[in-house]
Structures are given as structure tokens and as C-alpha cells.
Amino acid sequence: MGFLDINNATKSYGSVQVLHEVDIEVEEGEFLVLVGPSGCGKSTLLNMIAGLEEISSGEIAIKGQVMNGVHPSKRNIAMVFQSYALYPNMTVGKNITFGLEMHGVEKSTRDAALGDVAKLLQIEQLLDRKPGQLSGGQRQRVAMGRALVRDPDVFLFDEPLSNLDAKLRVDMRTEIKKLHQKLGTTIVYVTHDQIEALTLSTRIAVMNGGYVQQLGTPKEIYDTPSNLFVASFMGSPSMNLIPVTVRVEGNAVYADTTTGDGSPAALAFAAPSEVLKSYDGKTITLGIRPEAITDPEGADRNSTHIQSVETMVEVTEPAGSDTFVTCTLGGQECIARMRADADVQPGQKMPFTINMEKAVPFDPETENRIA
Amino acid sequence: MAVATQDSAVRTGRATRFVLYTVLLVFALFYLLPLFIMLVNSVKPLGEITGGSMIALPQTWTFEPWAKAWSEAQVGVEATGLRPYFWNSIRMVVPAVLISTILGALNGYVLTKWTFRGATVLFGLMLFSCFIPFQIVLIPMARVLGEIGLAGTTTGLVLVHVVYGIGFSTLYFRNYYAAFPTELVRAAQIDGAGFFQIFWRIMLPSSGPIIVVCVIWQFTNIWNDFLFGASFASGSAAPMTVALNNLVQSSTGVKEYNVHFAGAIMAALPTLLVYIVAGRYFVRGLMAGSVKG
Incomplete structure (x- = not known):
């Protein structure tokens, strides 16, 4: 009560x-x-x-x-x-x-x-x-x-x-x-x-x-x-939702996707659940908050699952306290939140670090989170 | 200043303006002429009217016709002047205006803030009463007044005018209250105010402009009504309009035009007064709701 x-x-x-x-x-x-x-x-x-x-x-x-x-x-x-x-x-x-x-x-x-x-x-x-x-x-x-x-x-x-x-x-x-x-x-x-x-x-x-x-x-x-x-x-800018393919290799589970120029990239899940493993070979939606995608210097030092992806900077939007950087992952526009003084230029190819501890997988059919 | 207006405002030619003002002036004079004639002839001895021009100013100023119209003229059986009938009209118009305005306000309040199934239809039916010609209801109304024992009385006239007035007063208040924020009523409900407390403490104090509009409208219509007055309250209960008609139409003796003019002005004065006192609120009230703020 x-x-x-x-x-x-x-x-x-x-x-x-x-x-x-x-x-x-x-x-x-x-x-x-x-x-x-x-x-x-x-x-x-x-x-x-x-x-x-x-x-x-x-x-x-x-x-x-x-x-x-x-x-x-x-x-x-x-x-x-x-x-x-x-x-x-x-x-x-x-x-x-x-x-x-x-x-x-x-x-x-x-x-x-x-x-x-x-x-x-x-x-x-x-x-x-x-x-x-x-x-x-x-x-x-x-x-x-x-x-x-x-x-x-x-x-x-x-x-x-x-x-x-x-x-x-x-x-x-x-x-x-x-x-x-x-x-x-x-x-x-x-x-x-x-x-x-x-x-x-x-x-x-x-x-x-x-x-x-x-x-x-x-x-x-x-x-x-x-x-x-x-x-x-919830969240502004809202969570990036990227289509990825699940690939299971022993205990590790990878999300296969592509970068801006179409070259493949693989992101290892931090703590894959059994349910997630059952999606082996299927396409799911991976949700990543903008602040979980940064430049290498801005990455969360406490995270043990930082993955790096090399792709092209498309647009930068300095917002005073942060700089929003647009890139392409899995054919989708993706927004990264970087420090205000991060040295990024449009057109430049650079490593984006993704904190996979903060990534959330969704089933695109039911739209629910894969627990 | 002159420079600014010439440069910035849309310019109208001098000639156009001259013509415009002349025409307006002529119209104004044309409309004022009857009033002028009434005023002038009401302060002349009868001899000057019958013997000379009606437009000329009086050679001898006299208020004798006014006094005579008020207290001596032969209107009914007794030579009482218009005085008792004037009070009849006051006794009719004050309660009729008050009751129809309060009922209209209550109706508007219920129709907008306490809506129920069929409220719109009911409002439509009430609006219908605004368009029913007076003549149609004369016989049924006479019958009803007879049944309830109010035939030929001022109270009966009050009832008739209240019934006829509710349609218009409801229309005014409903439209005014439709623009009144419902959140205020809800806030008052949460504060614990009841139906009538909300009405008296929240709604009515904010209804100044529309009350003025409603009062002016009802006062003018009820005061000026002749048909109902002549049909339902003849004799000593007749209102001012009927009495004025009786005075002017009397077939005995000499036609005292100066007294008739004075009587006619007396009959028109109360409505004129209401317009002068509350007229500016009238326009403001009619506009209220159409523009926010």
C-alpha cells in the first residue's frame, strides 16, 4: 500500500x-x-x-x-x-x-x-x-x-x-x-x-x-x-538507434555494423545475456546515448568496454558546453557528444570511442529491450 | 508630428476628405433634426406651433407643456398626465431586466462550465426564442397570463419580458463564458467552492462588460416595447409607451402638439440616459471575447 x-x-x-x-x-x-x-x-x-x-x-x-x-x-x-x-x-x-x-x-x-x-x-x-x-x-x-x-x-x-x-x-x-x-x-x-x-x-x-x-x-x-x-x-539529443547484426563467438557477442564509407565494424557487447545470444545472426537495434560516443580522450575511464570505430566526421555543432558531432554508423546518422574543446573538423576521419557498457539492445519487431 | 503622419500614413486626398466630412455632417444634421424639432416645440406655447413654422425657435419660452404632459394631460380616464405610467414602466423594466440578466448569467454559466448531454441542443432551442416574432405568442401568452391571474398587471408584463429576454441574455453570457478559462472553475472546485459560490465569487465579478451589454439591450427592448404593453396591461397598468400613444391618439379636444412632444421626449429619456452612462461599455462588451486581453 x-x-x-x-x-x-x-x-x-x-x-x-x-x-x-x-x-x-x-x-x-x-x-x-x-x-x-x-x-x-x-x-x-x-x-x-x-x-x-x-x-x-x-x-x-x-x-x-x-x-x-x-x-x-x-x-x-x-x-x-x-x-x-x-x-x-x-x-x-x-x-x-x-x-x-x-x-x-x-x-x-x-x-x-x-x-x-x-x-x-x-x-x-x-x-x-x-x-x-x-x-x-x-x-x-x-x-x-x-x-x-x-x-x-x-x-x-x-x-x-x-x-x-x-x-x-x-x-x-x-x-x-x-x-x-x-x-x-x-x-x-x-x-x-x-x-x-x-x-x-x-x-x-x-x-x-x-x-x-x-x-x-x-x-x-x-x-x-x-x-x-x-x-x-527521453534524452536530448535522443538515443542513437543503429541497426546491427548479432554474431556469437564462444562467450563473446559482437554487433556487426558498418562505418560511413561502408567498411565493416564490430562492437563487442559488455555483458551479453543468454537472450541476446539467441539473436545470433539476426538484425537488432542498438541504442547508444550520444555521450557514450566520444573522441578517445573523452572516453569514460571507468568503463572496461570501450570500443573504437574509425569513421568520418560529417557535421560539428558546437553548443558551448559540448560539441555535437554527426557521423554515420550502420547507414544511420549518429550523434556523438564530445567535449567543447575536442579537436574535430568536418571531413576528417577519426576514431570514435563507444562505451558498450551503456549500449542497449532492442528487438526491432517488438520494440522492447532485449534483457 | 505633421511630417510623420504625412510620410507614414496612407494619404487621402484633401478633396476626398472634404467631401467625406461634408456628407457625414449632412447626415448627422439630418438625424438630429427630429430631436431638434421635438425639443424646440416642447418649449413653445401651442399658438406658435399652429400659427407658424415648426422649425423656428420659440418666441416665448415655456415649460408649461412639460409640466402638463407629466402631471395634467388626459391619458386615461383621469387627467393624471404620464407620471403614473412612467412609474409603471420603471416597475416593469427594473425587475424584468434584473431577473432576465441573472437568469441569463446562470444559464451561460451552466451551459459552458457544467455541460451535460444535450447542452448544445438546449442552447440552440433557447436561441430560437430570439427569432420568434412577438405576434405569434400573443394569444397563448394572454391565455397563460389569464390562467395564472396576472392578466392586465405589471407583474404579468415582467413575466412576459423575462421569458422573452432569457434567450438573448443566455446568448450573451454563454458566449462570454465560453471564453472564460475553465481551469479557474476547476481551481475553485478543488478549493472547495460550490456551484453558487463559484458563480458569485469567481464568474460574476469578472462579467462586468457583458452585464452592461445585457442590461442595455434588455432595458432598451423592454422599455420601448409597445405590443406586449398594449396587449397585456391596458388601463391604469399600461406602460409609458402605451400611455404616450393614448395621449397622442386622444380624439377629444384640441391636439396639444407641444405637450405631445414633451411626452415623447420623456418616454425616450431613460433609454438615452442608459446609453450615455454605459454606452462605451456596450461597444467594449460586444467586442469582448473576440480579441484576447
């Missing part, structure tokens, strides 16, 4: 099922991020937790109490909306305490709670203003204040940062993370931004097409994506 239990919850509109048997247990103090492309059902799931949408089947429980059919205001949850949804006719102070007022909390208690929250979020000087007079970042704080003041069991965030400009978004991201570390609250957070998901969460549920594709810690999701969708959705 978790703190927030989502038990085989489904959602259908008429005959269209938009959410298929979602099963997630959230522990107290966890920061769960639901991430996926638009239309994947993540916001629907959040609204079902909030009680704004009915659950078609299954159940959702908070602190062991089944919440099906319970009114949103009686679930002891608070929600931060994408548009912030501040009441335009009320001052910031009124906005924050409106929920307490509706729950029949006395004025003196309300004012004390307002003072605490305003101090925590540093919005004391804004309390008498109307939402229309605030900047985007300030509105965001007020919206969080409105959620915090209720001291709810679960916080729900619905893409709260997507209306902010790039710099403010990064700042607010850090701030939300700080707040979570300080208060230790349970948070369910919806976003389509995979970086937000990786940076904020303690666990991530990657969703697509109404299914939870993978549920795990950011590291699990990033290092061992369970299928091709998760592999390509």
Missing part, C-alpha cells in the same frame, strides 16, 4: 479508451513525474487523481482511502494549473486564502498561514496586488502558494512551467526542487518536457498512447529504457 495508490485505473470516453490499466504506487514524499507527448493521457490521469474526471474502472486511493467518486475538495489535494488559474478579481492574498475560506478556516488562522506561505515563497510585497499586475514568474509563485497554504496530502502540478520563458523555467524548476526537498511533500507532476522529468523526479512514468511505457527512477529510465519509445523520447 503506497501513499497514493493508482490501481488498474482506466478512462474511457464512450467506446474510446484513453487510459489503459494504469498501476502506480507512490510513496510518501515521492516526486512522481508523468511524462509523454501530448495526447498520451498524462493530464487525464492527473485530473482523475484530482477528481476532476471520473474513473471509468479501477481505483485511486490516497492514504489508504479510496477516492472514487469523492469530490475534489474533499481529497485533501492541491493543484497548480498550467495557466495558473488565479482568480482575476481577487488580490494575491485572497487568491491564496480562498481555499481555506471555503473550507471554513477562521480568519486569524488564514492570515497566519498566508504569512508563512508568503514568506516561504518571497511574495510578501505582492499580497495586495491583482494577478493581472504580476509577471509570469510571480503568478507561478502565487499559484504554488495557493497550493501550499492548504497543506495537502498530495500536490498535483499540471505543466506548471510551460508558460514561462526559457530562463525563468530553469530557475523555477530549481525552486520547485528546493521546495520539495525542504517540505518533503508528495508530488505528482505532469510535463511533456523530458528534461524537467529527469531533473525533478524521484520516479518517472513515461506514458504513450494511454499506456505507461516504463515506470522507474530517472537513472533507470535513462540508462535502461524498456522500449524504443522510451529510448527515443
